[in-house]
Structure formats: structure tokens, C-alpha cells
Amino acid sequence: MTAGVRFGFTRWARLAAALVNTAPAPRHGDLLTAPEQLRDLLLAHDEPGTVRITPADLADARAGRTDLAAVFAATGDDARLAARLNDLLGRTARPRLVDHPGGVPLHLHVEAPDANWGGWLTASGAMGLALMIAEHGVEVIGVCAAADCPHGVLRVGPGPARRFCDAACANRTRVAAHRAARRAPGGAT
Numbered sequence: 001m002t003a004g005v006r007f008g009f010t011r012w013a014r015l016a017a018a019l020v021n022t023a024p025a026p027r028h029g030d031l032l033t034a035p036e037q038l039r040d041l042l043l044a045h046d047e048p049g050t051v052r053i054t055p056a057d058l059a060d061a062r063a064g065r066t067d068l069a070a071v072f073a074a075t076g077d078d079a080r081l082a083a084r085l086n087d088l089l090g091r092t093a094r095p096r097l098v099d100h101p102g103g104v105p106l107h108l109h110v111e112a113p114d115a116n117w118g119g120w121l122t123a124s125g126a127m128g129l130a131l132m133i134a135e136h137g138v139e140v141i142g143v144c145a146a147a148d149c150p151h152g153v154l155r156v157g158p159g160p161a162r163r164f165c166d167a168a169c170a171n172r173t174r175v176a177a178h179r180a181a182r183r184a185p186g187g188a189t
């Protein structure tokens with residue numbers, strides 16, 4: 001993991017998608033009900049050092065999850081998506097360069113100076129998504145194409161654009177399409 005990725009906005013956008021995808025869905029319950037779950041999400045995305053999560057961190061992360069989910073849900077309507085993201089940035093973002101003691105080079109912080117982990121996730125996630133869209137186009141974010149999956153999808157990196165959040169959703173959709181084709185008039189029985 002390079003410093004560029006650790007502090008970069010692609011990581012913020014990935015964190016935003018990961019946060020959104022903890023919300024209750026047909027395939028799983030709420031995956032963000034305990035402080036340890038928020039800690040593990042941060043550590044899984046290369047948060048360095050020790051992470052201690054308070055009930056306030058968790059509550060703010062859950063509120064941010066709702067706001068960021070609304071951004072993903074607005075994909076397909078560019079004006080609405082921009083309005084939701086701009087509203088979120090206006091409420092949470094305070095971009096500034098920060099020089100931590102201990103040799104960490106100047107880097108960008110987006111959260112308000114008094115923000116907790118939940119506020120950090122929300123502001124950084126919103127800015128990460130905004131920068132990704134500005135850099136790569138609005139198609140960079142979307143919602144899983146599986147019929148019963150509300151997961152957000154981030155389309156970064158080389159290769160064809162991802163339509164599904166994971167292999168399980170892609171396989172399930174392929175099998176359903178195959179069965180539908182077999183049932184259709186003229187299809188094999």
C-alpha cells in the first residue's frame with residue numbers, strides 16, 4: 001500500500017461504497033450495528049494505527065451511510081446526484097492541508113476539525129465520490145444491476161465497467177436470465 005493510495009481520494013470513495021453496503025439488504029442484515037464493525041471496516045481499508053470507535057462515531061457513521069446511500073441511489077439522474085453530493089459536501093466538508101507531527105507529509109483532510117470517525121467517513125467519502133466523478137465521469141458510481149441488490153458499485157480500474165457488486169450477484173443474475181430464456185416461448189423446455 002503506497003502513501004498515495006492511503007491518503008488518496010480513491011480510497012475515500014471505496015470507503016464510501018463499503019459504508020453504504022453495510023445497510024440492510026435482502027442478502028444480509030445491518031452490518032453496522034456495533035463499534036467493532038466500524039473499526040473493522042476502517043482497518044480493512046488500510047486505516048493505519050489503532051482505531052477506537054465510540055457510540056457517537058457509530059451513530060454519525062450510520063447517519064453518513066444514509067446520506068451517501070442517497071447519492072448512489074441517484075445515479076442515472078446527474079442533476080439529482082450532483083445536488084445530493086453538493087448538499088452533503090456543503091454540510092460536512094472543510095478541505096485543508098494538514099501536517100501531522102512525525103514526518104507525515106502534507107496531505108488533504110476533508111472533514112471538519114472536530115469531526116469524529118463517522119464525520120470523517122462521511123466528509124471524506126463524499127469528497128472521494130465527487131473527485132472520482134470529476135476525474136472519470138458520472139458512470140464511475142452506480143448501483144448493483146442484480147434485481148434484488150441495493151449495493152453501491154464503484155467502477156474504478158481497468159477492464160469493462162462493473163455492473164454487479166460481486167460475483168454472487170453476477171452469477172445469480174446470469175442464472176435467472178438463463179432460466180427466463182428457457183421458459184420463454186420458443187426456448188428449450
Ligand SMILES: [Zn+2]
Pocket residue numbers: 144145146149150151164165166169
Ligand atoms: Zn449486488
